[in-house]
Amino acid sequence: MEYLNELNSEQRKAAEHINGPMMVIAGAGSGKTRVLTYRIAHLINNDVDPFSILSLTFTNKAAKEMKERISKIIGDKEASNIWMGTFHSVFSRILRIECEKINYPRNFTIYDTQDSRSLIREIIKSFNLDDKVYKPATIYGRISAAKNNLIGPESYKQNMEIMGEDSQAGRPMTGEIYQAYADRCYRAGAMDFDDLLYKTNILLRDYPEVLHRYQHKFKFILVDEYQDTNFAQYLIIKQLGAVHQNVCVVGDDAQSIYGFRGADIGNILNFKQDYPDFDMFKLEQNYRSTKVIVNAANSVIAKNKNQIQKTVWTDNVDGEKIYLNKSMSDNDEGRFVSNSIFEIKNEEQAKHNDFAILYRTNSQSRSFEEALRKINIPYKIYGGLSFYQRKEIKDLLAYFRLAANQNDDEALKRIINYPARGIGKTTMDKLTIASAKFKAPMWAVIENPFEYPSEIPNAAQGKLNDFQTNIKSFTAQLDTKNAFELGQEIAQSTGLLRELYSDKTPEGVARYENIQELLNGLKEFSDDVDDDNPDAINTLPDFMVDVALLTDADKDDDDIEKVSMMTIHASKGLEFDYVYIVGLEENLFPNQMALSSREDLEEERRLFYVAITRAKKRALLSYAITRYRWGQLSQCEPSRFIEEIDPQFINIAPVQFGRQPARPSGDFQAARNRFNKPQQAGTPAPKAGGKPLSKVASTSAPLDTEAILNITEGTEVEHARFGKGKVIKIEGQTPNLKATVFFPTAGPKQLLLKFAKLKVI
DNA sequence: TGGAATGATGTTTTT
């Protein structure tokens, strides 16, 4: 087989492994996706039916990537028969088929986070609890964690440990809220994200014949990013794989970055217990990145205590050192990156899609958007507020949802008075009360005022009836009209389109266009009829099946070359020639929320590791000394992660950090020219050789060059984080002076003087 | 009842 020759011996052994459990521990860039795809191709070439292969990933983006790669090897037709996708999308598909067994309607709704939180808020209110103590987001987190550990409401309330935690936190009613939430979701015919895994487990647990069917169906199971599985996911895999035992998991503990949603590295370790005879493959050679990048990343991850020992290495060229840039503000950071992209693209004949900007939080994208737009560099943002989460889109989708599932209270509440129909707060309050009293969906209360008497006056009831009639007319056409025709009709006859059209503000126009775009999407979906079955129509319910699980990654985009922008989380599994890792500041990255425990900090460090290892040719780091946060200008300190990179792999712009280095290498000089020029264009960057530091540094660092030079061995210093300490050793050359400082509170630390902002006592 | 005005509140990260 031709394609197998593209693999090294270890990769090839893994790809050719057919029967029996196997684990691939794969370092960053070691070709694990390649092994997975080739293994699937190999299976199919060995007469395995594509329908019996289940291949799971974590993000939509990864799933899409995988699909494309496999299609390339084995062709679209075969590839489309493989059960492939994210855990959530694959199991929602199975739940659609089987859900009536667990008393869910076939057209069950999927609640997104917003829906879930709003429902939880309502429940908290109905319990007369203080929503400052019972924050919906926090409660949702508790419920989510419980579901991911397969703890239902009953077990939750009986679990002394959990209940104890809740009491400690001053939220003893959390269990009751969970119970009410689960009841309400059930009543609404809705599942939230976590239910898709939780209910799948229930289904497999309570219906042996279902379990049996899928156990035999999926003869081969492959799981990518296994280090990111949580308990619910782990158990599904275990159950489904129990008969054939052909479970192949691929992972890298160093890239485990989803601890916050219950991912457990332990699942890798448990693999031995579940499958004692498994075969293990270790991929350690990195094919992606330069030596500098691989070694720099290794030097960072070495700081973590908890890890499986392995050595990632590469045969690739040394490559350029990692570049570090300091900016005055977040906007300057945007300009630096955009200018730098412009320059590198010209100098190295790169394409825009060779570049990625990676950040810790979605909210950081703005300054880059603005800067890129200004110099006409095309870009694409992944994640963040996705298309499907925009208000106007969710509004229209809520109409679709309600038409398909009338018990969907969250959808009903969202649109019952939008556009305005004279159904106001008073009416809604009364409706809510009656609905709670009779434990019936709002729709039923409206439909049967005699069975569910409420205090709604006749006038209001009339308006409710009109609304209901309107929706019912859509329901009647669900199966007869195609998705586009019905969608269009809904958008028009509900007045939604008119409402948006009348808004001539720029935002309003954009909203109108978004609706048009959704309708275009519907059109495409409707026209895409199955060749084998030309009479079939693609209906709105078909379209809705997992629209809640879609993200922008699923939207087919023009293949124009664009700079990619995304969070580091979203970048996992991807690679780019040039990677900018931005916002490297304490409290942002590592994030403030992660500073309290070592586990969290180590996860942040793994995240940084993931970020660096996305780069093939060059990694460029950036931080700003001031940044707007919550609309407030705040001072920032450089991230500790910068210091954690072995200094031999990193270059720092001399102009911005004080004295010229004694002998700038050619390499160094080139980097300077490349990066300082654009910087000066956009900002009042200090002139080389002038009075470099004082002006720049005074805004944030109290320390200037003189002070750094005053620090010698024996100097008593104070550090913002570690407190007072004594300098034991100074090494390296200006401006890369490194000090070893002993802190009574934190022990010995190695600090780069230019970052550490040590104060001489 | 509807819309504007005001006020609270929040940001990790994804499905």
Add this chain to the structure above:
DNA sequence: CATCATTCCA
């Protein structure tokens, strides 16, 4: 700063 929720007035 943005979004959301609540409040206040026509």
